[in-house]
Amino acid sequence: MASRRPGHPSVPPVPQHERHASAADVLTRHALDSVDRMTGRADLRLGITDVAPVVSCGAFSARAVVGEHLPITATVFREGHDAVAANVVWTPPTEAGGGPTRTPPGGDGAAQPFHRMERFGDQPDRWLTTVVPDREGRWTYRVEAWSDPLATWHHAVEVKMAAGQGPEELANDLEEGARLLDRVAAEADGDWKERVTDAAAALRDTSRELPARVAPALAEALQHHLHDHPVRELVTPGPEYEVWVDRPRALFGSWYEFFPRSTGPVVDGQATHGTFATSAERLPAVADMGFDVVYLPPIHPIGAVNRKGPNSAQYPGGNPHEIGPDDPGSPWAIGSAEGGHDAVHPQLGTMDDFRAFVARTRELGMEVALDFALQAAPDHPWVEAHPEWFTTKPDGTIAYAENPPKKYQDIYPINFDNDPEGIYAECLRVIRVWIDAGVRIFRVDNPHTKPLNFWHWLIWTVKETDPDVLFLAEAFTRPAMMHQLARIGYTQSYTYFTWRTARGELEDYGSELAANCHYMRPNFFVNTPDILHASLQLGGPPMFKIRAVLAAMMSPTWGVYSGFELFEHVAVRPGSEEYLDSEKYQLRPRDWAAAESSGRSLVPYLRRLNEIRRAHPALQQLRTLRFHSVDNPNLICFSKTDPGSQDAVLVVVALDSHNTQIGTTSLNLPALGLDWYERFTVTDELTGNSWDWGQFNYVELDPYREPAHVFSLTHHRQVQVPPPVA
Structure with missing residues (x-):
């Protein structure tokens, strides 16, 4: 579907007629064959390396x-001193309606969406362009x-004119320039055709002084036109490479999780099922x-066998x-x-009731996210109909889920190695x-407890018919698995944010996520x-x-679980991260009204944060996240910018x-679109207060009054889109 299985060319067997050739000759020939298989051509003329964004080669x-x-x-890059340039061919999911196309002179003759690249950064051979997809689906690009x-x-x-060379010494150069302009004129139309033709004629006009002959060709307006309509050799x-574009x-987005069953009224001091x-x-x-998103835990029937009660209690067992x-x-x-x-x-209702929900x-401008948990209670219909879908112990019992010291006797994991065809088909049917x-x-x-090839198949099979469907991986597991789930x-992805509390941890983790945002999107x-x-x-x-x-x-996407806004903070026991009286059981x-009336x-704070997020495009992306220096380790400072709106x-x-x-902050002002010496106005979106700031700024935060500043910036210059972090 939208990804290709990785493959590597193998070394072919040595033909009989080559067995007496030198080892070096044979290896060289096979190396060239390998290059030809990988690239489609063995005579690579110019150098192209380190293309990004690319996932797993x-x-x-x-x-x-x-x-x-x-x-x-x-x-x-290229050999010698002649100029090299580059462009990106950016192709939409379908040929129809793909936007403006053109064929640069000297090109390959096929009209393609053409995005010229420019040098950027401190490395002279690094090139950059920015594309903006306008529809969902699988886009492709290549660098030329x-x-x-x-x-x-x-x-x-x-250079030659600056060295004092005259028209006689530059005769060949002037004619070469005129011929290049002739090639551009052949592809031009309207006023530009005439202007390019006139510039070529001026280069050939020996009645003019040298500066007058060259001036039309070097005029700023014409140079801009030549930049956009180059001669390519x-x-x-x-x-x-492929880019899958989602909605x-x-x-x-901002997520809110709650349990529908906890929304029932309290009658005579007793909670009733919502x-x-x-x-x-x-x-x-x-x-x-x-x-923006209402996330519901599973809404399905709950098993009666080995059911757990308050605080994960289970009967029998003391x-x-x-x-x-x-x-x-x-x-x-x-x-x-x-x-x-x-x-x-x-007890929740019917399928029609769910559709109404x-x-x-x-209607309220939100959408539902539903939990997709591939596991079964002991009395799930699958257990009787398909016992082979589970793991049977030597004593004949079915293995329940364990995460020592935790035991989940009320849950049977699915064994995807038993009847994968049947399991795959049923999972797709359910979703x-x-x-x-x-x-x-x-x-x-827990997607990390299921096979990667299953998820790869399921996700892209769904997207073939429903490309707007999104999947969030709840995988608090090893980094390699978390990243691979995102790649496939x-x-x-859920992240380690919950456990990152110190400044260094947050800076390192935020930078890591920003560097990998071309395939792994966090949900904090x-x-x-x-x-x-x-x-x-x-x-x-x-x-x-x-x-x-x-x-x-x-993070551009974040979420809270219901009760956070009421400061619920009591654990079931010291050292545990589980809530006392966990809503899971x-x-x-x-009583939301009583909490709000009592203050x-x-x-109100969550509402304001989400208002700020919606008002600022800079906060709706990750790749521009940058951390700034501050001389107190208990303070953290970071910024985001948006290249489209110039928001910061x-x-x-x-x-x-x-x-x-x-x-005291020490801001990286160029990251904000400013020169090091510039002053600018910051306005706190939480309090409405404004200050005049520069690179170094005094900060004082009292957590009981307000533990943060969220500043919008004014009087800043254009923000350039930053390249991906290497």
Whole structure:
């Protein structure tokens, strides 16, 4: 589909007639054959290396979203001193409606979308151009290197004239220039055809003085035209690479997670099971906070066998709580006699009720993300119909899930090595059930415990018919697995953000994610039903603000789990990251109105952060994230810019939630589109206060008043799109 399996040419056997040739001759010939197989040509004329963005040497697609400014870079070089240039051929998913095309003179004769590259950075051979995809799907690009005779001629004439050479010594140069302009004129039309023809005629006009002969050809306006309509010689095409372009929600969005079953009313002091109808009553408040995505844990029937109760208690086993008839169990223990992954929990409602919930979410400008957890409760219909889909122990029992010391007796993992054809088909059928119900985003539970080739197949099979469907990988696992899940097709990834609290950790991790944003898009959740970090347990209300600002401003996509806005912070036991009275195992209704009326609510702050994110395009991307120096390790400073709107945002956050922090910034002003000496105005989007700033600035943050500055900048110059970080 949108990615190719990696392949490497193997060394062929040595033919009989070559067995007496020298080893060097044979190896050289086979090396050239290998180059020819990899590139389609063995006579590479000009040099093209280090092309980006490229994922796994082109085995998988790079990623972008509609409207994103995507930098494409390469190292391009040649022998000798003649000028070399480069362009990108950027091709849309379909031939029709692909935008303006043209054939530069001296090109290969095929009209292609042509984006000329320019040198950038400190390395003379690095080249850059920026493309902006305007539709979803699989785009392709290739870098072309070429000899630039117009630039070579221009430089030679200027140097020779500066050295005092006259028209007689420059006769050949002037005629060469005229002939090059003739080639441009042959492809030009309208006024430009006449202007180029006149410049060629001036070069040949021996009645003029030398400066007058050369001036029309070197005029600024004509040079701009020649830059966009070059003469290309020795055109050397590089390999073709793919970029899969998603809808903008793949990159930017604010997520809110809640359990529909906890939205029921409290009757006589007892929580009652919520429904999709009661959940819909919560949606206006979520929309008012500025969230874009409503993420629901599994909504399927829950197994009765080995069901767990409050605080993960299980009966029997000597736990402090025995399971009662009203304990709802864990939503991730999917399946019972009432149905499996394609069914709705009867206490929540019907499939029609769910469709109505999805429709209401859309009416409020949001969309639903649904948990996709490929595992089964012991009484799931799959267990009886397909026992071969699970792992059987020597004693004949089916293996349940374990993550020592945790045991999940209520969950059976699926064994994808048993009947993969049947499992694959059923998983695809299930996910299409929910696509038909209106779900376009899936948060996938523990994808790192399933085969990579399964996910590669499933994701791209879905995208063949539904390219707008997005997949979030909930994989808190080893970096290699997290990155590979992103490479093979996952749209977004959970990250280590929850555990990154010190400045150095945040800077290193943020820089790493920005460097890999061409295939791995982060989703910074500040908390989850499984993760209540110690910083939130011990940091007090200011730490909730600090973590929200860091997540919302650093990552284009971020999320909160319900209860964060109420400062819920009590763990089940010291040293644990699990919540006391975890909502995973019991109903947990919340009195939102009482919290807001008492002022014990973070709702206004979350609303303001999401307002700022929507107002600033700079915050809706990751690749421009840059960290700035500040002389206090308990302060962190970073910025983001947007090359399309010239928007820039500068953020300073105190990482200590208990003490006032003072420091001095040392800003990298060129990263903000400014010269080192310039002054500019910063306006705090959280408080409305403004200051006059420069490179060095005093900062004082009291976490109990406001632990962060989120500055918008004015009076800054044009921001250039930065290249990918190597």
